[in-house]
Structures are given as structure tokens and as C-alpha cells.
Amino acid sequence: MEPDVSGTSPAECVAIIVAAGRGTRAGGSLPKQYQSLAGEPVLRRTLRLFASHPAVTAVLAVIHNDDSGLFADTARDLPKILAPATGGATRQASVRAGLEALAARGMAPAIVLVHDAARPHASPDLVARAIAAARHAAAAIPVLPVTDTVKRLDASGVVAETLDRARLRTVQTPQAFRFDALRAAHGAAAAAGVDTLTDDAAVMEWAGHLVATFDGEAGNVKLTTPEDMARAAGAPLSALQDVRTGTGFDVHAFGPGDHVMLGGVAVPHGFGLVGHSDADVGLHALTDAILGALCDGDIGAHFPPSDPQWKGASSDRFLAHAVEKVAARGGRIAHLDLTLICEAPKVGPQREAIRASIAAITGLGVDRISVKATTTEKLGFTGRREGIAALASATIRLPLEDA
Structure with a gap:
């Protein structure tokens, strides 16, 4: 042994x-x-x-x-x-x-x-x-x-x-x-x-x-x-004239654990997040935003929660899949914007690590990735510290022939 x-x-x-x-x-x-x-x-x-x-x-x-x-x-x-x-x-x-x-x-x-x-x-x-x-x-x-x-x-x-x-x-x-x-x-x-x-x-x-x-x-x-x-490398952005924007939203409740996954980064916390995969709300929202810009369904259509192979899966695989879908259409991602909504944990100290993680998964430069955080002023389920929500947008550019 x-x-x-x-x-x-x-x-x-x-x-x-x-x-x-x-x-x-x-x-x-x-x-x-x-x-x-x-x-x-x-x-x-x-x-x-x-x-x-x-x-x-x-x-x-x-x-x-x-x-x-x-x-x-x-x-x-x-x-x-x-x-x-x-x-x-x-x-x-x-x-x-x-x-x-x-x-x-x-x-x-x-x-x-x-x-x-x-x-x-x-x-x-x-x-x-x-x-x-x-x-x-x-x-x-x-x-x-x-x-x-x-x-x-x-x-x-x-x-x-x-x-x-x-x-x-x-x-x-x-x-x-x-x-x-x-x-x-x-x-x-x-x-x-x-x-x-x-x-x-x-x-x-x-x-x-x-x-x-x-x-x-x-x-x-x-x-x-x-x-x-x-x-x-992809085609130059200037050559991709079909510009599209998609949005994504995801929510996961807190459960037992000692950290949460946010944007591919394990952030220490007194609770974990409950989900079929690793419950990374940030990567899930970004994945849906890219798929939305492609008009290609949502994360559940590509990775059904009923499928046991995705139990506990790392969500970087989902985001990488969405990025590959853009590349397969001859396109490129121009910009990603992610907002994390929670009272805790504090996102600010982890912001640059999350940006770097998303950059590594997507192949984008960090200067094309925005990560922000806000609270709901103690209103609603995030205000009661019952879970975390994430809102994302993705701007992609495709060849005009795809229009």
C-alpha cells in the first residue's frame, strides 16, 4: 500500500x-x-x-x-x-x-x-x-x-x-x-x-x-x-461582427461545510453550498450567460442534475464546455461580468483570485473579466444568510455568417 x-x-x-x-x-x-x-x-x-x-x-x-x-x-x-x-x-x-x-x-x-x-x-x-x-x-x-x-x-x-x-x-x-x-x-x-x-x-x-x-x-x-x-487564439474581435449578450442567474442554499466555491475558488466559510455539483453559483451563472448568448439552452440542459455523473462535479467543467461551444461556432468571448449577492462570506478579499480563476478556465485576459459583490441590505433569503445568488452577463462575438 x-x-x-x-x-x-x-x-x-x-x-x-x-x-x-x-x-x-x-x-x-x-x-x-x-x-x-x-x-x-x-x-x-x-x-x-x-x-x-x-x-x-x-x-x-x-x-x-x-x-x-x-x-x-x-x-x-x-x-x-x-x-x-x-x-x-x-x-x-x-x-x-x-x-x-x-x-x-x-x-x-x-x-x-x-x-x-x-x-x-x-x-x-x-x-x-x-x-x-x-x-x-x-x-x-x-x-x-x-x-x-x-x-x-x-x-x-x-x-x-x-x-x-x-x-x-x-x-x-x-x-x-x-x-x-x-x-x-x-x-x-x-x-x-x-x-x-x-x-x-x-x-x-x-x-x-x-x-x-x-x-x-x-x-x-x-x-x-x-x-x-x-x-x-481565435479570430480578431474586429472580424466578429455578430455581437450578442446573454445573462445568467443562479441560487444555492447554505448547508453543512467549511467553505463555498465561488468562481472556482474555495472560500472559507462557516457553511457550504448545497447542490448536485459543487454548487459554484458564480460559474453556474456565467455558464448560463454564455449559453444564453449562444441561444443554446441552459446549464441544466447540458448537465442534467438527474445525471449521477455530475454529482459533486467541479463547475469549471461546465464553464469550459460553454467556452468550447463559442469556439466551435468560430466566435470569441469579449467580456464576462459576475455579481455575487450575499451577506457573507466577504468577496472583496477573494476578488482577484476569482478573476484569475475565471481567466484560467476561459482563456480570457483578466482585463476582460469583472467580479463584483453586493448585499440585499439584509432583505430576502440572502439578507437572512440562507444562501448566495449570482447574476452574470456575457458578451460574445460570432462570425456574421452565424447571424
Whole structure:
């Protein structure tokens, strides 16, 4: 049985960002991690996610030896960023280089997260889920259900078998591990000449460890091709002339608990919120606002509360789904505005964290996200401190052909 590190302090978690690849399939004159996405390098968006996360103490990027100048410019002024390590010829070698660099600096965190530089849209909640999973397992990875039918082909290209997709999952990062176990597994694999494993979970499997899973995010895509880069960047707003606005409203009652989820941030409170999912009123209202602008139903139509798979689900998945619906129509979100209505907890101290969380989920710049809070002057159910309400609006822009 793997040791339980449930008492792990947040100060004992370091993120390794794998950024040593050349990314030639993405095209362009720069490696994809340094190409611009919504006005800033892909890698900077990824670094900022982990550097701003309260449970991550330090961030180590593993880069190509030729990219030191690019990295210095990309990481400028971000907190918690360590001097980068130099990567190897393969992803496996690069991660091992990062682990050994931490050890050489006298750092032996209880938990290490390994994340692809080219996944800039992971959310703070996904990072939190990764850390929570690693507190109870030597290895834990984010996964998504496979929705397409999968066939196995024989050598001639003829279908040999239809696989049971109910047991299949696609795998993402950040992957979470006990530092000592992952370092030992990488060392053993290198000593044995095993150097073709494609992710760190495979290294741990090879070394005999069990690998746990936790829920991934549909929006946490890896940018690989020019089409991926273009889809992530979106068309210029000026080219999207069909401007639409949608509104969303949500309410959840207080119940037992010690925190509430607001905009993807766990806010300490004497109560929790009651709901089929994690009851994040802010993300629910924003999701409905975007779906409303698309004229595409509401959150209940896409994620029915009668469906047990959404029991306790993290609401960032709902918002990411709505964002993907906009992108699938060739559009972009121009602005999000969220008002939280409650007597308590106080939203002001959490405002910037909530804005940053929504930015990470949606891929928007923080300057396009507004978060406000108000009370009802002690009137009504929010005034009696029975629950929280949220009102949201979303402005989206679509190609005129969609009009």
C-alpha cells in the first residue's frame, strides 16, 4: 500500500513545467510554447497558473538549452519561478532533469506536479484536484471519458476489434506524484535503458506503482498543430461582427461545510453550498450567460442534475464546455461580468483570485473579466444568510455568417 501523505503542507508542492520541446508541428518561427496567445506567450500563461496558485510553492521550467533568453523574457516578474533546468532529448529525459535539478538544489517536496507547457488553459481547480489526489497516492493523473467509438486495427489497416470505451480514458496533465517515488522511478528507468515512455504515469507504471485518476477538464487541451494555435487564439474581435449578450442567474442554499466555491475558488466559510455539483453559483451563472448568448439552452440542459455523473462535479467543467461551444461556432468571448449577492462570506478579499480563476478556465485576459459583490441590505433569503445568488452577463462575438 502506498503511504498516505494527507498531512502534506501546501509548502511541499513544486510544479515542473516541461518546455524543452521544439514544437515544430505547430509551425511558426518560434517553438510553440513561446508563440503568442491572446497577446502573451503560451508558456507565460502556463507559468502564471501555477505561480499564482496558493498551494504551489515553486515552479521549475525545464527548457531547451537554446531558449534561456526567451525564457527570461517570458517569465519576467512572475513569482515563485526558479532558475530553469536544461531538458534532454526526450520528454522522459527532460522530466528526469527537472527532478534531479530540484534534488541538486536541496529541494525534496512531498508532491511534485508535472505539466505540459502547451496546456495553458488548465484551471486552478484542476491543480487543486491534482494535489489532493497526490496526498493519497504515489501517482495520480487527470482523465476524461472517451466519447467516440474506438477501433483497434490490424497490420493491414482492417478493423480487428471494437474497444469498450466505458473503460477507456484520455490522459492530461498536470500529473501528480510523490517526489521521491517519481525520482526513483525515473532513475531506475534510465538505468535500465528504458527511454521511450510518453508520460510520467507510464514511468510509474513501469516501476510497479499503481496510478490513481481524477477528473480532467475538457478545456485543458494541448496545443500541437497550427489549427490548435489558431483555435486557441481565435479570430480578431474586429472580424466578429455578430455581437450578442446573454445573462445568467443562479441560487444555492447554505448547508453543512467549511467553505463555498465561488468562481472556482474555495472560500472559507462557516457553511457550504448545497447542490448536485459543487454548487459554484458564480460559474453556474456565467455558464448560463454564455449559453444564453449562444441561444443554446441552459446549464441544466447540458448537465442534467438527474445525471449521477455530475454529482459533486467541479463547475469549471461546465464553464469550459460553454467556452468550447463559442469556439466551435468560430466566435470569441469579449467580456464576462459576475455579481455575487450575499451577506457573507466577504468577496472583496477573494476578488482577484476569482478573476484569475475565471481567466484560467476561459482563456480570457483578466482585463476582460469583472467580479463584483453586493448585499440585499439584509432583505430576502440572502439578507437572512440562507444562501448566495449570482447574476452574470456575457458578451460574445460570432462570425456574421452565424447571424
